[in-house]
Amino acid sequence: MVSGEIADANAFFMANALTERGFCVTRVSMVGDQEGQIQDALLQSRDRAEAVIVSGGLGPTSDDLTTPAAAKAFGESLVLHEESLGQIRERFARGGMEMPRSNEKQAVFPASAEIIPNPVGTAPGFCLKSRGKAIFFLPGVPRELQHLFRETVLPRLERERKGNIHYRARTLKIFGLTESAIADRLSGIRAEHFSATLAYLPRYPENHIKIIVQGSDLEEVKRNLAELERVIRGKLEGRVFAVDRETLEEIVGRLLKERQATLAVAESCTGGLVAHRMTNIPGSSEYFERGVVVYSNQAKTELLEVPKELLAELGAVSAPVAEKMAEGMRHLSRATIGLAITGIAGPAGGSADKPVGTVFIALSGPDGTASRRYQFWGDRDQVKMISAQTALEWVRRYFLFNGIAGLRR
Amino acid sequence: MVSGEIADANAFFMANALTERGFCVTRVSMVGDQEGQIQDALLQSRDRAEAVIVSGGLGPTSDDLTTPAAAKAFGESLVLHEESLGQIRERFARGGMEMPRSNEKQAVFPASAEIIPNPVGTAPGFCLKSRGKAIFFLPGVPRELQHLFRETVLPRLERERKGNIHYRARTLKIFGLTESAIADRLSGIRAEHFSATLAYLPRYPENHIKIIVQGSDLEEVKRNLAELERVIRGKLEGRVFAVDRETLEEIVGRLLKERQATLAVAESCTGGLVAHRMTNIPGSSEYFERGVVVYSNQAKTELLEVPKELLAELGAVSAPVAEKMAEGMRHLSRATIGLAITGIAGPAGGSADKPVGTVFIALSGPDGTASRRYQFWGDRDQVKMISAQTALEWVRRYFLFNGIAGLRR
Numbered sequence: 035m036v037s038g039e040i041a042d043a044n045a046f047f048m049a050n051a052l053t054e055r056g057f058c059v060t061r062v063s064m065v066g067d068q069e070g071q072i073q074d075a076l077l078q079s080r081d082r083a084e085a086v087i088v089s090g091g092l093g094p095t096s097d098d099l100t101t102p103a104a105a106k107a108f109g110e111s112l113v114l115h116e117e118s119l120g121q122i123r124e125r126f127a128r129g130g131m132e133m134p135r136s137n138e139k140q141a142v143f144p145a146s147a148e149i150i151p152n153p154v155g156t157a158p159g160f161c162l163k164s165r166g167k168a169i170f171f172l173p174g175v176p177r178e179l180q181h182l183f184r185e186t187v188l189p190r191l192e193r194e195r196k197g198n199i200h201y202r203a204r205t206l207k208i209f210g211l212t213e214s215a216i217a218d219r220l221s222g223i224r225a226e227h228f229s230a231t232l233a234y235l236p237r238y239p240e241n242h243i244k245i246i247v248q249g250s251d252l253e254e255v256k257r258n259l260a261e262l263e264r265v266i267r268g269k270l271e272g273r274v275f276a277v278d279r280e281t282l283e284e285i286v287g288r289l290l291k292e293r294q295a296t297l298a299v300a301e302s303c304t305g306g307l308v309a310h311r312m313t314n315i316p317g318s319s320e321y322f323e324r325g326v327v328v329y330s331n332q333a334k335t336e337l338l339e340v341p342k343e344l345l346a347e348l349g350a351v352s353a354p355v356a357e358k359m360a361e362g363m364r365h366l367s368r369a370t371i372g373l374a375i376t377g378i379a380g381p382a383g384g385s386a387d388k389p390v391g392t393v394f395i396a397l398s399g400p401d402g403t404a405s406r407r408y409q410f411w412g413d414r415d416q417v418k419m420i421s422a423q424t425a426l427e428w429v430r431r432y433f434l435f436n437g438i439a440g441l442r443r
Numbered sequence: 444m445v446s447g448e449i450a451d452a453n454a455f456f457m458a459n460a461l462t463e464r465g466f467c468v469t470r471v472s473m474v475g476d477q478e479g480q481i482q483d484a485l486l487q488s489r490d491r492a493e494a495v496i497v498s499g500g501l502g503p504t505s506d507d508l509t510t511p512a513a514a515k516a517f518g519e520s521l522v523l524h525e526e527s528l529g530q531i532r533e534r535f536a537r538g539g540m541e542m543p544r545s546n547e548k549q550a551v552f553p554a555s556a557e558i559i560p561n562p563v564g565t566a567p568g569f570c571l572k573s574r575g576k577a578i579f580f581l582p583g584v585p586r587e588l589q590h591l592f593r594e595t596v597l598p599r600l601e602r603e604r605k606g607n608i609h610y611r612a613r614t615l616k617i618f619g620l621t622e623s624a625i626a627d628r629l630s631g632i633r634a635e636h637f638s639a640t641l642a643y644l645p646r647y648p649e650n651h652i653k654i655i656v657q658g659s660d661l662e663e664v665k666r667n668l669a670e671l672e673r674v675i676r677g678k679l680e681g682r683v684f685a686v687d688r689e690t691l692e693e694i695v696g697r698l699l700k701e702r703q704a705t706l707a708v709a710e711s712c713t714g715g716l717v718a719h720r721m722t723n724i725p726g727s728s729e730y731f732e733r734g735v736v737v738y739s740n741q742a743k744t745e746l747l748e749v750p751k752e753l754l755a756e757l758g759a760v761s762a763p764v765a766e767k768m769a770e771g772m773r774h775l776s777r778a779t780i781g782l783a784i785t786g787i788a789g790p791a792g793g794s795a796d797k798p799v800g801t802v803f804i805a806l807s808g809p810d811g812t813a814s815r816r817y818q819f820w821g822d823r824d825q826v827k828m829i830s831a832q833t834a835l836e837w838v839r840r841y842f843l844f845n846g847i848a849g850l851r852r
Contacts, residue, residue, distance in 0.1 A: 061484070063472050065470055095622060095626045095643045301718075305719055305721070305727075306716070306719040306722060309719075313736065313738065313827075316823055322714075324746065326735050327718040329722065330732055337735070
């Protein structure tokens with residue numbers, strides 16, 4: 035039964051990586067925990083494609099049925115692989131634990147299987163050949179799957195690839211333009227002149243464009259990709275904030291480091307999300323000085339020196355309060371930049387004047403303070419997400435356009 | 444080509460809802476934007492199952508190919524449905540817009556289709572019958588899909604269900620036990636005695652168990668579910684922190700509210716994640732007083748009154764510093780509970796004494812302060828996640844076991 039609780043992020047990850055390398059992923063199937071269904075799916079997939087990758091169902095519990103289903107589907111017996119068993123035992127021993135009996139089954143494989151050792155987890159993967167086609171079995175834990183996929187499966191598929199076509203891909207990440215606005219701006223571009231395809235990928239609150247270029251001459255492929263990227267960036271005027279796997283917080287972190295600047299953040303409606311994103315980056319302690327989450331007015335006054343009278347007069351969600359928060363943060367922390375967000379994430383708390391989604395963002399630097407009012411759409415999560423993204427984009431644009439004057443443009 | 448950038452959340456949503464109602468979802472397939480592949484998948488699915496639900500590809504753009512593919516697969520012509528066209532036009536008119544020509548194709552359906560009106564978007568769904576089986580086509584926009592699925596598809600499937608079997612499902616969420624430890628503790632339970640199936644669902648850093656009970660007598664089904672849940676909870680001794688869609692932060696929020704208590708959080712290595720999670724809950728401003736993200740020693744001293752000498756002597760990652768952070772947070776914010784997390788998230792910063800993953804958690808309440816050292820595994824993201832989860836679990840257990848004495852057990 036496909037219970038809906040599926041680690042479909044794995045399919046996402048693999049299909050993405052394969053497509054970028056020019057493999058055509060014709061079908062993604064999710065199958066439930068019933069041996070017969072797994073067998074059927076394995077045989078159907080083998081007949082449909084040149085290679086098959088299976089993830090999950092290699093765990094220690096009774097509903098992990100992939101290995102016996104594979105053995106039955108391809109008419110093989112199951113055998114215990116002593117070397118793998120030793121490695122699993124050793125892994126537990128290093129953590130000071132004895133291996134539970136149930137983990138023994140993770141060392142049992144179809145007789146002809148080629149074992150794919152798993153240095154990052156207990157369940158090894160394996161590979162079978164059937165009718166000349168490779169069928170890979172990987173554990174479902176995302177970190178383990180990704181490791182084995184990158185280190186073993188992908189290099190093997192690339193080695194065995196027929197023909198001599200090269201592929202290069204690049205994802206451009208855009209914030210601040212809708213999908214249709216991007217499509218309008220790029221409508222004059224003929225991707226086929228660059229032997230390229232373009233895909234539009236909405237990733238709230240970002241929009242991504244994926245360029246895939248192919249050709250028999252690798253140098254030409256690279257040139258085409260670079261040229262097409264240049265043309266697209268020209269049409270989007272500074273709205274591309276990152277490429278490929280880079281995130282906005284990485285870009286902001288790099289800019290802070292390059293300028294030897296530090297950042298301190300005062301958050302009301304984003305509730306710590308900006309700090310969380312900034313501190314996801316290894317080494318962020320170099321430039322992320324501190325953050326405060328000031329839900330109560332008392333906290334705004336005590337931690338940021340926002341005058342009580344201002345809060346009483348204008349309310350916490352207002353431009354002057356946002357500016358005082360940013361300035362107070364900067365002053366008290368002695369960071370180069372103080373960033374502040376105050377708004378109404380909802381679902382309650384909105385009014386006619388300031389409906390849910392009303393958000394003020396302020397940035398205070400050595401050259402002054404700026405703020406702006408936004409009206410965002412969506413539920414609580416979405417308002418938090420787009421507010422945090424907009425605030426981080428302010429820091430990027432502060433450096434890109436040379437300070438507060440540039441932000442006011 | 445399945446590009447890996449797939450709205451698989453729809454499959455997740457539907458499979459989950461169907462499974463909970465006892466439908467057996469045998470397969471989820473994702474197919475790329477090629478008419479031939481869509482046709483093949485439609486026919487294969489019809490032959491494999493008693494009903495098929497298709498989502499996506501009903502939009503206005505040229506890569507929306509589901510409707511023509513369905514017509515070809517089932518040998519039907521395409522016809523314009525005037526009533527739907529009028530409704531789409533009217534929808535645009537209400538937004539003060541003229542309908543773009545490209546939306547006209549959303550009113551074109553296979554000749555025998557039964558239209559499923561869409562009150563929350565432009566693209567109506569439709570239903571075809573082929574070889575006596577119902578094939579539903581729904582738009583891919585999650586909000587629209589969920590509406591039509593709940594209002595139309597699910598009631599129809601339940602009406603047409605063969606037999607008179609009832610189903611009830613419950614998910615138990617567990618933290619602090621590994622999957623194999625859970626499996627070991629539950630190994631004596633015979634789910635079939637309760638006409639139930641159990642599924643293990645690892646959701647890092649949580650583990651979930653889904654119970655599905657079936658039977659012809661609804662009262663007996665309910666009794667079996669309640670009894671099996673009681674047995675499982677007994678074996679897991681307070682490690683079940685939530686059921687079904689509830690999250691740990693919701694549970695913690697509800698406990699704080701019930702006790703009329705407030706929470707203030709001082710985060711070092713979790714970098715705002717605890718505050719972010721707590722403030723995801725609507726109404727959290729009632730009990731979440733404030734948070735600080737204190738990466739620098741200076742911030743720990745200034746915002747939490749941690750003595751400089753203590754930091755110099757023992758380092759920021761130590762039990763006394765964690766306790767001072769919790770106490771300082773509680774004192775300065777006047778919240779009922781001060782919670783503090785300090786540790787080494789990595790990848791840098793570890794030492795022989797305190798390797799990456801070393802984390803101290805402290806909680807200070809009216810009855811005193813407790814702290815504990817943890818050694819977590821994993822990369823930076825994982826250490827942040829499991830530290831935040833453990834810290835929230837401390838608050839839950841503080842209330843569950845009556846204060847600091849209970850935490851020290």
